[in-house]
Each structure stands twice: as structure tokens, then as C-alpha cells.
Amino acid sequence: MSNVDISHGGILPNLIIIFLLSALFLVLKTLTTLKTSNNPKGCRRLGLPPGQSNLDDEFDPKYSQGVPSDQDDHGRPSWRVKALFSYPLKSCGAVELQVSNVVPTGLEFDRQFVFAEYNNDEWNIRTLRNAGFNRLALIHPEIWVPDPSAPDYDADLPEIKSQGVMLISYPRMLPAGWSSLPIKVGMALKFLKSQQTFQVPLLPPADSKFPLVPVKIWKDKVLAHDYGRLLPASLHAYLGSDTSKNTLTLLRASAPHSRQIFRNAPRKEDLGFQPNTAFADAYPIHLLSISSHRDVAARCAYAIPRLSIRRFRANVIVQGPSAFEEDHWKRLAIGGTEIHASCRTVRCRLPNVDPLSGDRHKAEPDRTLKSYRRIDDGDRTNACLGMQLVPAKEKFVLRVGDSVEVLETGEHQYIKMLAPGEKVEGV
Known part of the structure; x- marks a missing residue:
């Protein structure tokens, strides 16, 4: 008679081993399928290195006070650009820069x-x-631009033909139940990133099929390139969109169809060109003073102890002026380039969203701002914080550390956005 052990003591360990080996095989197979792609070929990433920021000290009490504009700060101008931010994908994460071309x-x-x-x-x-x-x-988003010095650079690469690519990363969505186990293991072991990523061309190639479609942005309607076919199903799921209904897309601004700006902006007769913008709300550049923000943050501390200036999504953050001194700027020079301060920035409730968590505060900082910053006769309903800028030149370069010099001050009165054909007395 056979001496095969059919007791639980013999079978159970073998079943456990088989289960663990099967699970390991499934994990490895899944990780191979989900392996993160490499960086774009022939390109370099724009912006500061990961983990580095010129706003690391934004909560330092010294920024609550202004300093004289003619004071020397260890060889640097006391009024200067502290940080620069670009937001390639509207309402999404920022790309922090040390230097930026202005177009x-x-x-x-x-x-x-x-x-x-x-x-x-x-x-x-x-x-x-x-x-x-x-x-x-x-x-x-990340912006990657062609780099001829890169070892894998090739002028025939699609990344180069499109003048670079934008990488878009978003939180990885886990499937329900046991099927998420391999992904969780992969993330825990650092084989998988917690973010999923895809890329889109910075410019649609001439022979590509990204049609121009009309899109409504506030009261304007413009033509933009439809990149919707590049959106992965996982991004649709992340944003709660049903892929079968085709109700979500990604649009790329078209330079020939940019939105001309009038309202408070200087005119072509003064500049030699009419200011325009892509998907910014109204004007090309948004400036914010860190001391003004510190004043608001101090009043919001009861609800949000560390209210970051990042919530306000400015392009140019300056240090040096006292709180709200910028309210009356009309013209300034940044790094020697003349720039018009066209109007104050009228705030909506967007800064109530925490850029680190995506959580929306039910009241702040909107409530505090409205309690003491409804200062513009053009819109007494909403609060103001920051300035909307229009450069007097179409192209130049901005750098962190550039001097900020006020050339002219005066009064402002905000002109609201008008629908086509809509008229406002005096405008």
C-alpha cells in the first residue's frame, strides 16, 4: 500500500506554496504589462528639478512685511521676482521655472x-x-522640449516633429476586489508608480488628424485642436467620464485662433499689437505679491493654518512690496521690460481647492477675501487679489530674481467680460 500522506498537514503547506507562486506569477505578469514608459526621446524636461522650489520658505514671517524698493539685498534688488509658474494644462498642476520665455x-x-x-x-x-x-x-503636466544634445535625439522622431511633448500624470485608479492586489504589491515594492502617465504632442503635426473644434471659454468661443482620441480610458475613469458617451476631451489652443483681449488691456495703437491669450481666463500674465498673500493667509489661519500661495495660481510671484501695494500699479518694469498692469485680479472660488489634495474647502479663502477685499468699483461682488499683466513687448525672457520697478501708479476699474455684441456704458 502507498505511504502517500493525505493528511491536512501534508496538503495544506503545498497549497499555500502553490497559491503564493501563482500570486507572484500574476504580480510579475501585471507589472510587466503596467511598466511605466521611458522619458520622451530626444527631449529634456523644462522646470526646476523634482523636489526643488523657490517657495520652500513661503511661510517665513519675513514676507509679511514690505521693504524699501531701493534697498540692496546682498547684491540683489529688494523688489524682485521670487518664483515663476506655468500651467500648461488649465486648472491642473504647475510647472515651476527658473527662467521662462514670454510669448x-x-x-x-x-x-x-x-x-x-x-x-x-x-x-x-x-x-x-x-x-x-x-x-x-x-x-x-510636464513639458519636454527637443534637445539636440540628447544621445537619442533624431530629427525624425515624432516627439521632435511636434516640437516636444507634454507628459500628463494622474493618480492610478485601482480596480475593485482582489484584482487590485498585484498593483498594490507593485506600488509597495516601488516597481510601479502611484501615477499613470501618457503623452501628447506640444503642437499637432501638419499631417496629423487633430481637428479644429469650437469650444466655449466663459463668454468667448474659439477654435482649438481636439486631442480627445489620445485620452486613455483610465483618465476618463479618474475624472468620472463615460468613454462610451464621448463627453470629455482635451483641447490644444490654436495660435491663429487665439483670443484677442480688449477690456482693460492697452490697445494696438499703443503697443503695435493687440494683446491675446490662449486658455487663460482673461489676460496673458497673472502677478501676485507674497506679502499680500501672507495678509490673506493670516486671516484664514483659523480654518486653513497653512494657506499656500499656490492656491491662487499666479504666473509671477514677487517679493518686496508691502501688502496690497500692487493694487495701484499701472506700469512696471520686470527685468527691464515694460509691462502694463491692466487691472486687478477678480477672484472666484477656485482657490478654495487645495492643490496638494484636491479637497475643496466649503468657505475659505473666498469668505475672508470677500470680507475685506471687495475694493474695485468695477465689481463690488467679488474680491480682488493680484494683478493682470500685459507686456509691452510680444517676446522677452523672465527670470527668478529679476528686478521689479514701478513706473506708474493710478486708479483701476475692472471691466467685466462681455459676450459677443454685449455693450457696457462707457466701454
């Missing part, structure tokens, strides 16, 4: 892309203002 629409690459949703028979842009879209805060 007619603002900082290069700023707000050139936007998500849009199809409803009421038209595409409408979607931002952090919109209910259900606070998850946009956790989507992070």
Missing part, C-alpha cells in the same frame, strides 16, 4: 491645453471651478 499669450506653454465637456450641444471648458472637477488639481 504673445503669456509665459511660454502657459494654459495652452484645457479639458472640455460636451453639453448643451457644445464643448465647454472645465476647471477647478466646476463641481466634480476638483480632481484636476492632482493631474500634473
Whole structure:
């Protein structure tokens, strides 16, 4: 008779081993399938290195006080650019820069892309203002531009032909149940990133099929390139979109169809060109003073102990002036380039969304701002913080550390956005 051990003591360990080996095989197979792609070929990433920021000390009490504009700060101007930010994908994460080209629409690459949703028979842009879209805060773009010195550079690469690519990263969505186990293991072992990533061309190649479609941005309607076919199903899932209904897309601004700006902006007769922008709300560049922000943050501390200036999504953050001194700037020079301060920035509730978590505070900082910053006769309903800028030159370079010099001060009165054909007395 055979001496095979059929007791639980013999079978159970073998079953456990078989289960563990099967699970390991499944994990390895899944990790191979989900392996993160390499960086774009022939390109370099724009911006500061990961983990580095010129705002690391933004909560230092010294920024609560202004300093004289003619004071020397260890060989640097006391009034200067502290930080620069571009937001390539509207309402999503920022790219922090040490230096940036400025183009007619603002900082290069700023707000050139936007998500849009199809409803009421038209595409409408979607931002952090919109209910259900606070998850946009956790989507992070990177700009990669051609680098001829890169070892894998080749002029025939699609990344080069499109003058670079934008990488878009977003939190990895886990499937329900046991099927998420391999992914969790991979993330725990650092084989998998917690973010999923895909890329889109910075410019649509001439022979590509990214059609121009009309999109409504506030009261304007412009033509933009439809990149919707590049959106992965996992991004649709992350944003709660049903892929079968084709109601979510990604749009890329078209330079020939940029939005000309009038309202408070200087005119072509004064500049030699009419200011324009892509998907920025209204004007090419948004400036914010860190001392002004510290004043607001101190008043909000009861609800948000560390209110970051990042919530206000400015392009240029300056240090030196006292709180709200910028309210009356009309013209200034940054790094020697003349820039018009066209109007104050009228605030919406978008800064209520925490850019680190995507959580939306039910009241702050909007409530505090409205309690003491409804200062513009053009809009007494909403608060103001920051200034909207229009450069007197179409192209130049901005750098962190550039001097800030006020050339002219005066009064401001905000002119609201008008729909086509809409008239306002005196405008």
C-alpha cells in the first residue's frame, strides 16, 4: 500500500506554496504589462528639478512685511521676482521655472491645453471651478522640449516633429476586489508608480488628424485642436467620464485662433499689437505679491493654518512690496521690460481647492477675501487679489530674481467680460 500522506498537514503547506507562486506569477505578469514608459526621446524636461522650489520658505514671517524698493539685498534688488509658474494644462498642476520665455499669450506653454465637456450641444471648458472637477488639481503636466544634445535625439522622431511633448500624470485608479492586489504589491515594492502617465504632442503635426473644434471659454468661443482620441480610458475613469458617451476631451489652443483681449488691456495703437491669450481666463500674465498673500493667509489661519500661495495660481510671484501695494500699479518694469498692469485680479472660488489634495474647502479663502477685499468699483461682488499683466513687448525672457520697478501708479476699474455684441456704458 502507498505511504502517500493525505493528511491536512501534508496538503495544506503545498497549497499555500502553490497559491503564493501563482500570486507572484500574476504580480510579475501585471507589472510587466503596467511598466511605466521611458522619458520622451530626444527631449529634456523644462522646470526646476523634482523636489526643488523657490517657495520652500513661503511661510517665513519675513514676507509679511514690505521693504524699501531701493534697498540692496546682498547684491540683489529688494523688489524682485521670487518664483515663476506655468500651467500648461488649465486648472491642473504647475510647472515651476527658473527662467521662462514670454510669448504673445503669456509665459511660454502657459494654459495652452484645457479639458472640455460636451453639453448643451457644445464643448465647454472645465476647471477647478466646476463641481466634480476638483480632481484636476492632482493631474500634473510636464513639458519636454527637443534637445539636440540628447544621445537619442533624431530629427525624425515624432516627439521632435511636434516640437516636444507634454507628459500628463494622474493618480492610478485601482480596480475593485482582489484584482487590485498585484498593483498594490507593485506600488509597495516601488516597481510601479502611484501615477499613470501618457503623452501628447506640444503642437499637432501638419499631417496629423487633430481637428479644429469650437469650444466655449466663459463668454468667448474659439477654435482649438481636439486631442480627445489620445485620452486613455483610465483618465476618463479618474475624472468620472463615460468613454462610451464621448463627453470629455482635451483641447490644444490654436495660435491663429487665439483670443484677442480688449477690456482693460492697452490697445494696438499703443503697443503695435493687440494683446491675446490662449486658455487663460482673461489676460496673458497673472502677478501676485507674497506679502499680500501672507495678509490673506493670516486671516484664514483659523480654518486653513497653512494657506499656500499656490492656491491662487499666479504666473509671477514677487517679493518686496508691502501688502496690497500692487493694487495701484499701472506700469512696471520686470527685468527691464515694460509691462502694463491692466487691472486687478477678480477672484472666484477656485482657490478654495487645495492643490496638494484636491479637497475643496466649503468657505475659505473666498469668505475672508470677500470680507475685506471687495475694493474695485468695477465689481463690488467679488474680491480682488493680484494683478493682470500685459507686456509691452510680444517676446522677452523672465527670470527668478529679476528686478521689479514701478513706473506708474493710478486708479483701476475692472471691466467685466462681455459676450459677443454685449455693450457696457462707457466701454
